[in-house]
Structure formats: structure tokens, C-alpha cells
Amino acid sequence: xxxxxxMTMRVAVGRPFRKTPVFSDRxxxxxxxxxWHVPFNLAVQDKLPEIQRQGxxxxxxxxxxxxxxxxTGAREIDPATVDWRRLSATDFxxxxxxxxxxxxxxxxxKFMFPNAFNVYLHDTPGREVFARAERAFSSGCIRVEQxxxxxxxxxxxxxxxxxxxxxxxxxxxxxxxxxxxxxxxHLLYWTAWADAEGAIHFRRDLYDRDPALAAALDRxxxxxxxxx
Numbered sequence: 001x002x003x004x005x006x007m008t009m010r011v012a013v014g015r016p017f018r019k020t021p022v023f024s025d026r027x028x029x030x031x032x033x034x035x036w037h038v039p040f041n042l043a044v045q046d047k048l049p050e051i052q053r054q055g056x057x058x059x060x061x062x063x064x065x066x067x068x069x070x071x072t073g074a075r076e077i078d079p080a081t082v083d084w085r086r087l088s089a090t091d092f093x094x095x096x097x098x099x100x101x102x103x104x105x106x107x108x109x110k111f112m113f114p115n116a117f118n119v120y121l122h123d124t125p126g127r128e129v130f131a132r133a134e135r136a137f138s139s140g141c142i143r144v145e146q147x148x149x150x151x152x153x154x155x156x157x158x159x160x161x162x163x164x165x166x167x168x169x170x171x172x173x174x175x176x177x178x179x180x181x182x183x184x185x186h187l188l189y190w191t192a193w194a195d196a197e198g199a200i201h202f203r204r205d206l207y208d209r210d211p212a213l214a215a216a217l218d219r220x221x222x223x224x225x226x227x228x
Contacts, residue, residue, distance in 0.1 A: 005196075007153060012124070012135040018078045019207050020140050025113040026182035027121075030151055032168045032175045036098040038064075039093050040117065040138055043096050044089040052087075056080040063103050067095045077218045095174070100172040109147050111154070113185050121185075122149035136206055154179060157171040 015022040038047060051058045056079040059066065066082070067074045067085040077094065098104050107123020117140065129135050137143075144150055152162055155177050168175050191205045 007146075007159070008151065009145040010135065011128045011145065012129045012137050014140040015136050016140050016207060018139045020138070020142060020189075021025075021117045021119060022187050023115065023117070024184065024186045026114050027154065027174055027179060028182045029112050029178045029186050030155060031112060032151075032165065032177065033100040033108065033172055034106045034110045034122075035100060035174055037140075038096040038098065040092070040095075041170045045093050045096075045141075047096060048084070048087060048089070049094065051079075051084045056082070056084070061205060063099045063101055065097050065099065066096060080138075086105065088207065100174055107143075107147060109165075110150050111144075111147075111150065111185075113182075119187075121147075134204070134206065156181060160223075183191050197224045 006035070054061075058064070059079045066079050068077050069075055074095070082094070099190065103125055103202035105124070107125055110120055112120050119141050121142045121144050126137075126143075129137050129143065130145045148162060148165060151165055152160065155165075157178075158177070189207065189209060191203050191210055193202050195219045
């Protein structure tokens with residue numbers, strides 16, 4: 001703000017085979033105590049094998065529910081009535097939803113900027129990842145180290161306090177809080193940069209994006225267009 005850094009924190013990003021994309025958007029709203037609607041590819045690639053190994057009891061242990069259909073026509077299914085071993089990635093007619101609570105994969109709050117990648121910022125119950133030097137553990141979304149502080153920064157001017165945010169979270173009932181003015185968000189991927197003191201930092205090219213960038217920089221600039 002005004003050229004001054006007001007908050008900084010660690011994040012965890014997508015694994016190399018589920019890279020976090022680079023783009024710009026605007027945060028339009030927060031969701032406190034969110035449900036996690038498991039994306040289809042994660043449901044069939046990650047969760048279905050777990051269910052097939054552990055059986056229907058997996059749902060209660062992970063605070064998950066299963067639904068068939070969409071919107072108002074969606075119907076909750078008793079997981080014990082499904083033969084999960086017969087299902088596959090090409091034959092999976094269900095939706096998985098994790099209920100709000102301490103074990104929810106999105107934690108206490110998610111920060112939404114609707115986009116084509118279905119990527120957003122969110123809390124996480126797995127706090128241990130922030131102590132690591134390399135933090136590529138997610139499926140593309142960005143886990144933030146200080147979600148409550150970021151939430152308060154974004155909605156504090158609406159009368160919210162840390163205590164009132166926590167009260168909503170403790171109710172375990174999903175609640176959306178809109179931002180009167182959307183806040184720009186820029187997802188960047190840097191492997192080299194200079195800090196405010198002039199020190200140069202280098203990091204490993206986790207997503208192997210530097211070769212394409214280097215090749216682009218090595219190319220001769222385009223010829224000028226006459227009259228422009």
C-alpha cells in the first residue's frame with residue numbers, strides 16, 4: 001500500500017505434476033467455514049483409491065458425504081450402499097463433499113477469485129508444510145500460512161474482528177462474505193529476484209519454466225513495424 005509492504009507470509013503451491021498457474025484476477029469474496037467440493041479429477045485419482053482400500057468407513061473418518069446429481073436435484077447417498085470397488089475414473093457418477101470442521105482440506109477460510117483454473121487461496125489443517133524450504137504439496141490451489149490475518153485484512157473494514165471471524169468458524173456453517181471492492185491478486189512464479197535491501201535470491205525452478213523463458217529472452221526482438 002503506497003509502495004509499502006503490509007503483510008508477508010509463506011504459502012504452499014501445486015506439486016510439479018499439478019502446477020499452480022500464473023495469472024491475475026481479483027478476490028471478490030471470502031468463504032468462512034467452507035465446504036470442500038472435491039474436484040472430479042481429485043475424486044477419481046486420489047480419493048477413489050483410498051475409498052476402495054478402506055471401504056465405506058472412509059467417509060465418516062474424513063467427514064465426507066457423497067451425492068448424486070447437481071443443484072437442487074442432488075441427492076445424498078449412503079456410502080455403504082455403493083460398491084466402490086466396481087467404480088473407475090470413467091465410471092464415477094458421484095460428487096464428494098467434505099463438511100466444515102478442523103479436518104476440512106480448505107481449513108477455516110478460502111479466498112475466492114473465480115477463474116478458469118478453479119484455483120484460489122485457502123487455509124489448511126496441515127500446518128507443518130510451512131516449516132519446509134520447498135512447499136509444493138497442493139493440487140494447484142495456494143495454501144496460506146496466516147489465513148485469519150489475511151481475512152481480517154480484507155474484511156476488517158466491514159466491522160469484522162478476529163473474534164467474530166472465529167465465532168463464525170466455530171459454528172461450522174459455511175458463510176460467504178463479499179468484498180465491496182474486489183482486491184487484485186497476481187499469482188507470480190519467480191526463481192530469481194532482488195529484495196528491498198538489494199540482496200539477490202535464487203530458488204530452484206520447481207516447475208521447469210525457466211528454459212522457455214530463457215529461450216524467449218534469447219530471441220531477437222521483432223522488427224519494428226513501419227508507421228508505428
